[in-house]
Amino acid sequence: MSDLKKEAESLDKAASALRKVPHHTTKPLHEFKEESNDLGALGKLGALLSATEDIREGMHKLAKLTHELEEEWHAEAKLMGDVSDAFDLLDVLLAAAARGKKG
Template sequence: MSDLGKDSESIAKAAPLLRKAPHHIAKPLSDFKAASHDLSALGALGALMSATDDVREGMDTLSKLAKDLVGEWHGEAKLMTDLSEAFDVLDLMIEAATRGKKQG
């Protein structure tokens, strides 16, 4: 197996793992979003200092960023799959060209 074949195989194995990554953060992210609506732990001090709104806004921003990150992971996984397939085709073309030179 050529280096391209090894790279292709490695990338092809990694892409599905990257696609599965969001499943590992779904529950913690849901819990985090829910917690942003119950900031009673800050108590009266949080309300007096307007910290509750700031913390809630920060938690909402982090939740949105995590959602965007999941989209990025899916895009990267697709790119990795496409790259793996391109490496496979290139590897076959190089192999065919090598055989052609040996025969000619």
């Protein structure tokens, strides 16, 4: 197996793993967003009551950043898949060129 073929398979596996990330983060992220709207339990802590809005804002920012990170991972997975496909094609072309020189 050529090095390009191995690289293509490795990139394809990595891209596949990156595409699966949202399957693991969607539910926890949704629950996290939901909890950021219900911070009543903090009221029992008295001193933290004034920090509720800051905490809510921080949670919203974390949720937004997580979403942006997932989008970046998706874009990287697509790019890795495209590079993997290009390596496969290059491997085929190099093999054909080598056969052409022999024949």
